[in-house]
Amino acid sequence: MTLSKLLMVARWEFTEKIRTKAFLVALFLTPLLTVAFSIIPTLLATKENDEEKTFALYDGTGLLSKTVQETINSKYILKNGKPMYQLVPAVGTNLDKIISEYKLRVLSQEFVGIFIIPAGIKKDRKLTYYSPNVANVREIERIGNVIEKIIIEDELRKNNVDIAKYRAISKPLDTELIKVTKDGKTEESDFLKQFMGAYASLFLIIILITTTGQALVRSLLEEKNNRIMEVLLSSCSSRELMFGKLLGLGGLGLVQGGVWGLLAVIASSQIGSGLALTAHLPIILLYAILGYLFYASLMIGIGSTATTEQEAQNITGYIIMLSVMPFMFIMVLLENPNGTMAKVLSYIPFLTPSIMTFRISVQTPELWEILLSIVVMLVSIAGVIYLSSKIFTVGILSYGKRLTLAEVWHLLKAKS
Amino acid sequence: MLNINNLSKTFRGGVVAVDDLSFSVNDQRICGILGPNGAGKTTTIRMILNIIQPDFGSITLNNLPITEASKNVLGYLPEERGLYKKSTIENTLLYFASLKRVTPATARKMIEPWLERFNLGGMGKRKVEELSKGNQQKVQFIAAVLHNPDLLILDEPFSGLDPLNQILFKEVVLDLRKQGKAIIFCTHQLESAETICDDILLINKGKAVLNGSLESIKQQFTHNTIRIEFEGDGSFIPQLPSVRLAKLESGKAEIELEDGYSTNQLLSEILPHIQINNLDKSAPSLLSIFTSVVGAENLTSDFLSQTSKELK
Numbered sequence: 073m074t075l076s077k078l079l080m081v082a083r084w085e086f087t088e089k090i091r092t093k094a095f096l097v098a099l100f101l102t103p104l105l106t107v108a109f110s111i112i113p114t115l116l117a118t119k120e121n122d123e124e125k126t127f128a129l130y131d132g133t134g135l136l137s138k139t140v141q142e143t144i145n146s147k148y149i150l151k152n153g154k155p156m157y158q159l160v161p162a163v164g165t166n167l168d169k170i171i172s173e174y175k176l177r178v179l180s181q182e183f184v185g186i187f188i189i190p191a192g193i194k195k196d197r198k199l200t201y202y203s204p205n206v207a208n209v210r211e212i213e214r215i216g217n218v219i220e221k222i223i224i225e226d227e228l229r230k231n232n233v234d235i236a237k238y239r240a241i242s243k244p245l246d247t248e249l250i251k252v253t254k255d256g257k258t259e260e261s262d263f264l265k266q267f268m269g270a271y272a273s274l275f276l277i278i279i280l281i282t283t284t285g286q287a288l289v290r291s292l293l294e295e296k297n298n299r300i301m302e303v304l305l306s307s308c309s310s311r312e313l314m315f316g317k318l319l320g321l322g323g324l325g326l327v328q329g330g331v332w333g334l335l336a337v338i339a340s341s342q343i344g345s346g347l348a349l350t351a352h353l354p355i356i357l358l359y360a361i362l363g364y365l366f367y368a369s370l371m372i373g374i375g376s377t378a379t380t381e382q383e384a385q386n387i388t389g390y391i392i393m394l395s396v397m398p399f400m401f402i403m404v405l406l407e408n409p410n411g412t413m414a415k416v417l418s419y420i421p422f423l424t425p426s427i428m429t430f431r432i433s434v435q436t437p438e439l440w441e442i443l444l445s446i447v448v449m450l451v452s453i454a455g456v457i458y459l460s461s462k463i464f465t466v467g468i469l470s471y472g473k474r475l476t477l478a479e480v481w482h483l484l485k486a487k488s
Numbered sequence: 489m490l491n492i493n494n495l496s497k498t499f500r501g502g503v504v505a506v507d508d509l510s511f512s513v514n515d516q517r518i519c520g521i522l523g524p525n526g527a528g529k530t531t532t533i534r535m536i537l538n539i540i541q542p543d544f545g546s547i548t549l550n551n552l553p554i555t556e557a558s559k560n561v562l563g564y565l566p567e568e569r570g571l572y573k574k575s576t577i578e579n580t581l582l583y584f585a586s587l588k589r590v591t592p593a594t595a596r597k598m599i600e601p602w603l604e605r606f607n608l609g610g611m612g613k614r615k616v617e618e619l620s621k622g623n624q625q626k627v628q629f630i631a632a633v634l635h636n637p638d639l640l641i642l643d644e645p646f647s648g649l650d651p652l653n654q655i656l657f658k659e660v661v662l663d664l665r666k667q668g669k670a671i672i673f674c675t676h677q678l679e680s681a682e683t684i685c686d687d688i689l690l691i692n693k694g695k696a697v698l699n700g701s702l703e704s705i706k707q708q709f710t711h712n713t714i715r716i717e718f719e720g721d722g723s724f725i726p727q728l729p730s731v732r733l734a735k736l737e738s739g740k741a742e743i744e745l746e747d748g749y750s751t752n753q754l755l756s757e758i759l760p761h762i763q764i765n766n767l768d769k770s771a772p773s774l775l776s777i778f779t780s781v782v783g784a785e786n787l788t789s790d791f792l793s794q795t796s797k798e799l800k
Contacts, residue, residue, distance in 0.1 A: 074556070080586045088575055298570025303631065306537045306564035306641075307587035309556055469539065482500065 073315075077308040081316025086323045089287065098283060099328055103335050106275045111268065124154055125211065128174050128183045130162040132191035136222055137161050143218050157215065162186060175202055184208075187215060194223060267406065269340075270433035273356055274398060276332055277429050281363045282392045284325035288317055288368050289375035292468070293384045296376075301468050310465040318368055322361070329360050352432050355442070362449040363425030366456060367395060373460025376467030377475040398426040409434040418445050421452035459484055489514050490536065490639055490670055495545035497531055505531040507694035509545070513639070513687070518661070518671040520685035520702075522678065522774075528694040529674050533641055536672075537564060549639055560588045563637035567644045567674070569625055571616045577603070577627050578612035581634055588635035595634060602630045605660065622653050629657070633664065640664060643674045658684060678774040690778060698781050706771035709780070712745040713772045714754065720762035730754045735776065742776055 089095055131137035141159045148156035160183070164170040167188070174186045185203025190196065199219060201212055225235055295301045304313055333353045371388055378384040398405075398417075405414050409431045417427045418437075424445050431437050462483050467475055475483075490513040497506040506528045513519040523529055534540045536547055538554050547554045549561070572580055578599060585595035603609050606626040616624060625648065633640060645661065646654045661684065665671055675681050681688065688705055690698040698705060712732075717740050725741055726734040730749035735742045745754060751769060758764070 076589065077587055080583070084583045088572065088579070092574065294572075295570075299566050299568035300570045300572065302539075302566040302568075303564060303584065303628075304587065305539045306562060307559055307584065310539075469534075479500075 073309060073311045077312045078316045078319065081304075081308065081313055082320035082323065085291065085317055085320025089291070089321065089324050090327065095324070095328075099331055102279050102283075102328075103276070103332050106272055106279070107339075109275065114268070122150060124150065124156065124158060125184050126158040126160060126182075127211075127215065128162045128177070128186035129159040130164075130167070130170055130174075130186065130188045132167065132189050133193060136189055136193075136219065136226075139222050140215075140219055143222065144215065147218070148214065157211070159187075159215075171202065178203060184211070187219070189219065194227065270406070270430050271402070272336070273352075273433050274402075274426050274430045276329075276336075277356065277360050277363060277426050278395055278398070280325055280329050280332070280360055281367045281425070282388075282395055284321055284328070284364055285368045285371040285391070286388050287324070288321045289371050289378070289384050289388050290381075291317065291321070292372060292375055293378060293381055296379070296468060296471070297381075305468070310468060311461055313468075314372060314461055314464050317372065318365070322364055322368065325364050326357075326361065329357055333357065352436070355432060356429050358446070359425040359429050359449075362446065362453065363395075365453045366421055366425070366449060367391060369453060369456045369460045373456070373463045373467070376464045377470070377480060379471060379474050383474055394422045395426070398423055398430065401427070402430070405430055406434060410437060415441070419448050421448060424449050462486070489550060490672075491546075491548045491551075492532075492536070493546045495532065495535065495547065496543050497528075497535060497540070498543055504694050506535070506542070509691070509694065509696055511689045511696060511699050513670045513672055515638075515668050515670050516665055517686040518665055518673050518684055519687040519689060520681040521672055521674045521689045521691065522676075522681060522778075523691035527691045529643075529691060531694075532691070533564075533643065533672070533674070536639075536641065537562060560635070561638040563632040563635065563640040565629055565632040565640075565642045565645055567647070569621075569628055569648070571624055571628055571631075573617040574615060576613055576615055577608070577619075580616060580627065581612075581631055584631040585634050588637075590635045598634055598636075599630075602634060606630065606656065622649055625649065626653075629660075637669065639670045639672070641672045641674070644676070645673070646675075646677065646680055654680075678778075682774055688774070690781070698778070705777060709772050709777045712747075713769070713776070714743045714745065714751055715768040715772075716741050716743065716758075716764055717766035718758075718762045718764050722758075722762055724761060725758060728754070728757050730757055733780075742772070744780075 129137055129140065131140075137159070144157050144159060145155040150156050162170050162174055164173065167190075171186075171188065174183070177183055178186055185201055185205075188200040188202070190198060190200070193199065199216055201216075206212070225238070228238055229235060295304065308316075333356075337353070371391055374387050374391070375384050378387055401413070401417060404411070405417075405427070408414060414427065414431055417423050418431065418441065420427075428437070428442070428445050432442075463475075463480055466479075466483055492512065493510050495506055495509040496504075498504050509528070509532065511519070521529055521532070531540070535542050536554065538556060538559060549558050552558070575583075578596075581599050582592055582595050585598075586592065599612060600609065603612060606623075606629070608623060608626060611619075616627065619627065629645065632642070642661065646657055649657060658680075661671065661673075665686075673681065673685060682702070685702055687701050688698060689696055719739065722736055722741055725731060725736065725743065730746055730753050731743055732746045733744040743754065745751070751767075755764075755767075
């Protein structure tokens with residue numbers, strides 16, 4: 073294997089791909105999408121609705137509904153000054169009949185839902201809500217809380233407790249969040265900032281790894297299908313070709329990652345400090361490179377057995393599914409970034425780069441963990457490259473019929 | 489000069505692709521490798537190109553065993569055409585030349601003369617996808633020869649070209665021969681093989697069934713074959729005592745004489761029955777040589793149909 077031919081292949085892959093429109097689009101569209109994906113759901117979830125909502129309320133005690141309505145009206149007001157929630161009293165003699173009647177009216181969308189305050193609510197402490205949609209947790213909780221408070225204060229009054237005093241005493245605490253970092257500095261932070269930073273870096277690293285890996289397989293398939301492969305192989309060895317491609321497209325990924333990192337630095341200087349992505353940029357970039365090498369060598373080996381674009385997409389699809397697995401563990405990692413679960417996941421090579429990136433963004437793990445994970449990656453990459461190059465050498469020359477698993481197995485066993 | 493000795497390759501599953509094959513291609517010679525699909529041509533070429541390794545036998549180029557470094561003095565035009573569509577002609581040619589370890593400066597000097605030779609002068613900055621298919625084929629040909637290789641392997645170089653470009657390509661190939669290159673020419677088109685090749689290697693089922701200079705092969709088979717064109721019913725010809733073997737097509741016959749008979753004797757036998765328009769006792773066609781050597785039943789039907797179509 074000569075280095076100069078390898079570098080020629082790498083340079084070609086790099087310079088030809090960096091000029092394409094697809095690359096430029098990905099370069100700037102991906103960060104935009106990332107921001108959109110991490111911010112928009114949060115914004116939407118915290119956004120107040122601006123429409124009046126009507127609920128039905130059955131008051132089995134006959135004493136609470138008026139106070140509930142008044143409290144709700146004074147507490148929750150729309151921008152236009154109108155009350156946010158209308159509570160229409162449900163009337164009737166028999167509770168079962170009321171429920172069956174109002175169920176229909178709820179279904180016909182006359183009401184969002186119906187709250188049932190049973191006669192024995194003070195003793196049983198049970199409120200019922202009927203609705204086709206029981207997922208609008210915020211409203212259910214708000215109205216439920218108001219009812220609860222009224223019942224409590226009612227009881228306190230009966231026991232001659234000073235309500236004003238009670239309210240002053242039971243004022244909720246406001247927890248201030250200050251993030252402590254390794255260098256001893258402290259900074260004000262909040263969940264959202266922390267989550268967004270970690271989430272964005274996870275998202276970007278996965279996109280980077282998978283898109284570059286896919287580009288690699290696509291370029292391979294193009295050469296295979298139009299038989300440029302044969303001309304290339306009459307000029308250089310399959311190893312030179314494989315490593316040249318890995319290097320060239322890796323360089324491309326590096327440019328992409330660098331630009332994204334720069335955008336993140338600019339963005340966070342606009343938003344203010346706290347976006348964890350920026351502080352850890354170099355180490356995140358290192359994990360991105362390791363992740364790329366691992367996934368790209370895997371894809372180029374397996375991808376070389378494909379004979380059509382379709383097959384290649386199937387193959388890369390499965391590998392990409394592996395790479396997005398860390399999203400399943402986000403909540404666990406956020407709650408306990410140094411827990412056993414996080415530690416175990418950090419040393420599975422398929423997950424290491426993204427899990428470690430995420431952990432570093434949340435709370436930097438100890439140095440030995442970072443070093444160990446890097447060693448795990450390096451060993452896995454060497455292994456994958458060794459196996460992939462065996463498949464690659466034969467895979468790129470097989471046309472028409474995809475290599476079967478048995479044939480691939482035979483290749484892997486053969487001595488190179 | 490390329491020397492191949494006792495070359496063998498068996499693939500997994502026991503398919504014998506190349507079986508004890510020996511031949512050589514001298515400098516300033518064009519060697520036509522002919523044979524049906526699956527005869528082992530591609531495998532042989534891939535072994536010469538050092539893409540796959542033989543199980544047995546040796547390949548030497550200029551008396552040195554083939555290695556990765558040999559690739560720098562090999563040029564290859566594969567049968568299937570393909571280039572990077574989005575890249576410019578110049579960049580594509582520079583890339584392929586760089587893989588042969590030609591410096592960009594040297595390659596740049598050679599690109600324009602080659603483009604002009606193929607009537608593509610000044611088009612180096614164009615993208616490959618803007619070219620017609622024939623012109624793309626020219627670019628691919630240039631990519632195979634730009635680095636001035638010692639051995640040139642051309643797989644069906646003329647297929648898909650219009651007649652004018654076929655002539656152009658043929659001139660270029662003959663020029664390259666004059667410059668001293670050893671050229672391997674793989675084709676199904678026996679007609680073009682006859683007009684351009686100095687040597688012939690016919691492979692069937694991985695084995696060489698015929699190998700030598702075109703002249704000597706033709707001489708070997710000329711002695712008693714006569715071709716006639718006639719009007720009338722020639723179906724009686726194969727039964728004549730002077731005829732050993734006759735191949736009849738409408739209005740044409742290729743007749744092999746029985747030993748001891750002369751052309752005159754044959755004529756006296758057939759003249760009373762048919763009107764003869766043309767008689768030719770020159771060398772037999774490659775196809776008839778091949779069929780007589782291999783036996784029609786041993787050539788795969790697809791080769792026969794391809795080759796005989798070209799004869800008509």
